[in-house]
Amino acid sequence: MRTRNTALVGALCVGLSAVLTACGSSTPEDPDAGTNGVGKLEPAAIQDKARAAARGAEAVHLSGNVVSQGRTYRIDMRLKKNGGLGRVSSSSDASAFELLRVGDELYLKAPAGFWAKAAASSPSPAPKSTASKAGDAAAAAGKLDDKYVKVPSDDPSYQQFKGFTDKDVLLDGLIGLQGRLTRGDRGTVGGVKTVRVNGANGGGGTLDVSLVGTPYPLRVQRAGGAGQLELDSWGKDFALAVPDKKQTVDYGKQLRIPSGS
Template sequence: MSPFPPRRSSRATPALALCAGLGLAVAGGTLVACGADDPDAGTNGVGKLAAPEIQRKYKAAANAAGAVHISGTLVSKGASYKLDMRLKNNGGTGEVSTKGRTFRLLRVGERMYLKADAQFWRGDGKNDSAAARKLSGMYVRVPTDDPAYDRLSGFTDKKTLLDGVLTLHGKLDKGKRARNSGVRTVELTGDGGAGGILDVSLEGRPYPLELERAGNAGTVRLAEWNKEFRLAEPSADDRVDYGAKLPNS
């Protein structure tokens, strides 16, 4: 069925004829029919879909992406975490802040490192100050069997972190059209917004761009999808292997 109204005469104006021709040329593709009243003109077409289908599209796009930059605040089990992480399928790097402490994480494959200042390594003050000074500013390898590995590796795991933050609770609905950092978006809501609000891009791939998490559990921004960045283990001069267990595990 043509998306354009029937012609009132057998002679179409040049502009209308061109518009109709374009509409036929892109039918079934990512573009939509032209027309000043069409909110989906020039978009990826996701805005026309039902909310569950939009969710399927943005999850597929996110999972297929080779890289992403995740920043913002997460609240989990009463603790608040400020994140600034760049992630790939084989690891990630960036900073995490919680309870007044900031540390840097770097994971390449299974090898994960933690970098922090002496105050972080002193913890509650019971740890050796000399050892804390030695570890300060160094990438300290986190053994895979150390309890800290399980607690921290999720921040460096693209799939785990995306699965955790891209969650809407309750009945899924499609909300308003807007712009996020200049990009046209469509809003998805869970439980009318109480279960979270997610902006999905209407330009290019339907990537998720920003999520207000349910229950005031933080706001997360997702950007630089598929943007390449360097991910490599620290040099031998910048890293140290503390042993089988970290001081603050």
């Protein structure tokens, strides 16, 4: 009996040893298996692939926060090659506005408070009392409240506002990281596997690039903690058309669009 037990224990030990040896010698899982292979590239090459993918896409949805001059702005834009539409807002509702661009035609829609601020800062053709100027500003702003106003191409703010709706210009500025580039961790954005590229160990911004299908940029953290934006709906088209005349109001010359907003 003792001999039989000894033999049984010995057999179990040999079997267990074989299992442990097999587990210990198994090949580690390849993190790039089933991916587009971008994760194997050098950091600069990953960034270049992401920029090229972004430029080649017909459309994209961009949303998130941007910090500028100590203020945080919320951006929610849909962009494509011939224009874009969306909303830019801050903690103050009076500073919120919507943009719509079709080709070179750019429209701005904002609440009365936005236009009142613009009117109050516009130079008066003749000296007026503060109360009179405020009254004129309120009256003019009321006519533009929540209406599409076509921004003249010669207005100083035209190029600034247009930049929010220019897909290539906006994305090129976001995707470019600062400082020495390094490859970061693998992760997920919106359930999609990604590889991260860091600029200056993260201080120069970070870029999360899709490891599935086309290597689109899916998340951008701006340098110096200046905000974070997510990009999705790559290649998904959306309707874009100039507003109906009933929804528009002539800009005229009585107001100056506040480019600093």
